[in-house]
Amino acid sequence: MLVSVYFAMYALFQLPAGFLADRVGQARLITLGTVVMGLGLVGASFASSYLFIAMGVAVSGLGGSVYHPAGMSLISDIESETTVGKAMGVHEVAGLLGNLLAPLMIGGVAALTGWRTGLRVAGIFGVLYAGVFAITTRTATQPTPAVSRSDPSSSGSPGSFRKRVFQAIRIPIALWVLGLVLAKFAFTLQTYGVRTYATSYAVVRTAMSTGMANGALGMFLAGGAITTLWFGSLADRYDRLHLITVMFLVAGILIGVTALIPGQPLVFVGWFFVLGMAVYATLPVVNTLISEYATQESSGSLFGIVQTASALGGVIGPALFGGLAEKTGLVVAYPAIAVVCGVACLGAFLTKQDIF
The missing domain is CATH 1.20.1250.20 (MFS general substrate transporter like domains)
Structure with missing residues (x-):
C-alpha cells in the first residue's frame, strides 16, 4: 500500500x-x-x-x-x-x-x-x-524565455483548447510527441514486466530456491548497467531511431526465446544477463532521442510528458502481466511480454513523422 x-x-x-x-x-x-x-x-x-x-x-x-x-x-x-x-x-x-x-x-x-x-x-x-x-550546480542553465516553434499553436490565434494546453507547456501538437511517449511507455512496460516476475519465473522454470533465483534478477540489472553505458555512447554516433527500432526488436525476440532456454540454473541466470543487456539497450537511446527533439525552453515539459508515460508503464506493466499470469500461468505470460516491443516500434515510426 x-x-x-x-x-x-x-x-x-x-x-x-x-x-x-x-x-x-x-x-x-x-x-x-x-x-x-x-x-x-x-x-x-x-x-x-x-x-x-x-x-x-x-x-x-x-x-x-x-x-x-x-x-x-x-x-x-x-x-x-x-x-x-x-x-x-x-x-x-x-x-x-x-x-x-x-x-x-x-x-x-x-x-x-x-x-x-x-x-x-x-x-x-x-x-x-x-x-x-x-x-x-550554481552555474547550471537557467530557464529560457519561450520562443516560437513551427506549430500552429504558437501563432497567437485562439485555436482549440488542446492547442492552448500544449502551448502552455511549450510542446507542439505533433506525432513525434506521441511517438516518444509510446516508446518510453513501452520500454517501462516491458522492463517492469520482466523485472517484477524474473525471480518467480526462474523458480517456476528451474526449481531454484527464491534466494538463488534472485540472482537472475541481479544478473538482469548487471547486464542492463553495462549495455546502458555502451549504447549511450552509440547514440552519439549512430541514427537513434534505427538503434531504438533494432534493439526493441532484438529485446522482443530474446524475451520470447526465454521460453526455450534450458532449465539448468547457471544457464538460466546467465541468460538473464544477456536479456538485461538487450532490454536496457534502448533506455539511453530513447532519452537521447527525446533530448534531440527538445529545445532548451521546453525540455522540462517534454521530459515531463514522456516521464509521465514512463511512470504509467511502470504501474501498468506488473499489473497487466500479473493478471495474464493468473489466467495462463507464468510460463506462458512471461514470454508474452515480447509483444510490447511492437508498441515501441510503432512509437519509433511515429517519431519520424512531421508536426501536424
Whole structure:
C-alpha cells in the first residue's frame, strides 16, 4: 500500500514538475524536490499511525517526482549533441546502481536499528545531498524565455483548447510527441514486466530456491548497467531511431526465446544477463532521442510528458502481466511480454513523422 502511495504521487506530478523546470530552472527544482523527499521520509519515521506514515510517504513521492523530468532536462540542456548520449548512459547506470545498493544499505540500517532509523538516515542523507547539489550546480542553465516553434499553436490565434494546453507547456501538437511517449511507455512496460516476475519465473522454470533465483534478477540489472553505458555512447554516433527500432526488436525476440532456454540454473541466470543487456539497450537511446527533439525552453515539459508515460508503464506493466499470469500461468505470460516491443516500434515510426 505504501509503495502504491509513493508511486501514485510520483506519477501524478511528473508533468507539473517538467512544466516548473522550464520556468524556475532544473537545478533549483531538483534541490527543492530532494529536500521535500527527505523531509517526507523523516516525517514518516516519526509517525504515530499508519495514516501519518502514508502522508509522509506521499510527501516523499511528491518530492521525488521532480527528479527525472528536471534531471534529464538539465542533462539535455548542458550537454552537446555529441556527448548527450554518453551522459544519459552514465545517468542511467547510476540509477541502476542505486536500485541495487539502496535496499542493501538502507535495509541494512533498518535491520540493525529499526525501520524508523532507516527512514531517518535516508531522509537526512537526501537533505544533505540537496545542499551539495545546490552548491555544485550554481552555474547550471537557467530557464529560457519561450520562443516560437513551427506549430500552429504558437501563432497567437485562439485555436482549440488542446492547442492552448500544449502551448502552455511549450510542446507542439505533433506525432513525434506521441511517438516518444509510446516508446518510453513501452520500454517501462516491458522492463517492469520482466523485472517484477524474473525471480518467480526462474523458480517456476528451474526449481531454484527464491534466494538463488534472485540472482537472475541481479544478473538482469548487471547486464542492463553495462549495455546502458555502451549504447549511450552509440547514440552519439549512430541514427537513434534505427538503434531504438533494432534493439526493441532484438529485446522482443530474446524475451520470447526465454521460453526455450534450458532449465539448468547457471544457464538460466546467465541468460538473464544477456536479456538485461538487450532490454536496457534502448533506455539511453530513447532519452537521447527525446533530448534531440527538445529545445532548451521546453525540455522540462517534454521530459515531463514522456516521464509521465514512463511512470504509467511502470504501474501498468506488473499489473497487466500479473493478471495474464493468473489466467495462463507464468510460463506462458512471461514470454508474452515480447509483444510490447511492437508498441515501441510503432512509437519509433511515429517519431519520424512531421508536426501536424
